[in-house]
Amino acid sequence: MKVTVVGYGNVGAAMVKQLSAAGHAVTVTGRQPNGAAQIAELHGAKHAPMNSAATHAEIVVLAVPFDNAAQALAALGSLDGKIVIDVSNPLTADYMGLTIGHTTSAGEEIAKLTKAPVVKAFNTLFAQVLDGGATFPSQAVPVFVASDDPAAKESVVTLIKSMGFDTIDTGGLKNARYLEAVAGLNIYLGYGAGLGTQIAPAWLKRA
Template identity: 45%
Template sequence: MNIAIIGTGNIGSGLARTFAKTRHGVVVADRKGGQALADTLKGEGLTVQAASIAEAVAQADAIIFAVPYGAVAAIAAEADFEGKIVIDVTNPITEDFSALSVSGESSAAEEIAKLLPAARVVKAFNTVFAGLYGGSFTFGGHTLQTFVASDDEAARDAVISLAKDAGFDARNAGGLKNARYLEPLGFMNIQFGYMLGQGTEIAPLWLAR
């Protein structure tokens, strides 16, 4: 599968490092074309392509929005997402980190689905700190989990498969409406990490007997 990662900040670069180590093709894009990140990863022995946002979307099977939630609407207007799997990793947090800007009767993922009605929107990876990408996903005998939600069953299964290829313990989190619960979980993880002093080497874990 060809994966386009839109955004080359901490999350985007971490995801690029992670998926560049799999069998999948990776293209990175930002307002400047993504070449700086592609060059950095080349220096690390990893191969990714760089492209404009429109070019990256056109050649990808799955697109990861690795940008702040507030930037998504502008990106949605720059390319044709019809039929594409769009993976939303955002947590719609206010600038002062005090609350979610979308909550209750909707979620960032559901709002993105409204923006891109012809796309196949999937929520995933929003509970993972950027610094955890590219390294070992093993924590005290447990594997780092990601929770994957979508109303498109085939798209959800495809993202679960992608996540497993990258080394995650990927869990089926049901329909896209469940992003209303996954985003607060991501927000709580941020609260633990930054506000409660636990740092960013942490992640939520769903255990079962």
Template identity: 35%
Template structure:
């Protein structure tokens, strides 16, 4: 059975851990503030094991639930352990100085940068077009929350989609890893709309199938 390691213990990490636990998936949560991971485990139950960044990875799927600016250092820390792992980037690399664009070069994406840093991992882009509240509730309006997954390895994508769907959400294969460019633009648009209070943080874009 697939196990998750989530690096980070913020709202998105909590929401993704909730999805995993809902589907019966064991979740290792690694954070710099160990108390956050301990509290998360207390809230979600015995399937969650807290730890500290630097501890050995136990998950087959590793989720980087961190700001884009923190990814490089963490990937470097775990470089020797990431070979063969499914490595999931959830970031939206927004330029917070201007809030008017992304900090990655045009024609690239945060996920593609992660793939450069971790060439032996199966890198995916996912969760960046969903707010934490909609992951935890499993709904956007009257529709199930949909997680779009981009990556170059079909088996890796299906592994994550299986975890998502076991947790009660819908997973959709969004294509190759370069589709992360469009997903990050979509995530950026959604965040700007929510920040301007034009959509709620409990809402967002839904997919009708």
């Protein structure tokens, strides 16, 4: 697939690494061209300015903080015919809480800013887990997926599985409210409780 990753921080860089390793045609973009170029060169991807980076993309990974999402989407221009993957969480300044959650979510708010279907995914995983790849010693790392668009969700599930990750369908985009809370708990466990960043939430089903 042709994938544009917006953002080159820890999460964005990890996404570029894994998508490129899976054989996808990846373009990196962001506010600072030099930052995007460095990550692109490191992982064998392309880089482009914000206003043209998504022109030929099928999927756009929005790997920027929630507070920067509106600005990033505006800079990308029209995303008609594309799919947006939202990996963000609406975190407080100390990363130990969420700024919204009971009546909306980052995923739902981002969906209001674009005509493209939005799929919530990857937000429950630390960047270090993404960077390390899809497999823990006991099982494939699960990615929770939520969207109101079945076709978009199916495309994203295919993308995720191509990267080696497992997927768990969590229903409509409204359920991003729960996924973002799970991410908040995972952040607490990793940092607040001192368990480190090589942890990830999973869903078990008895056979």
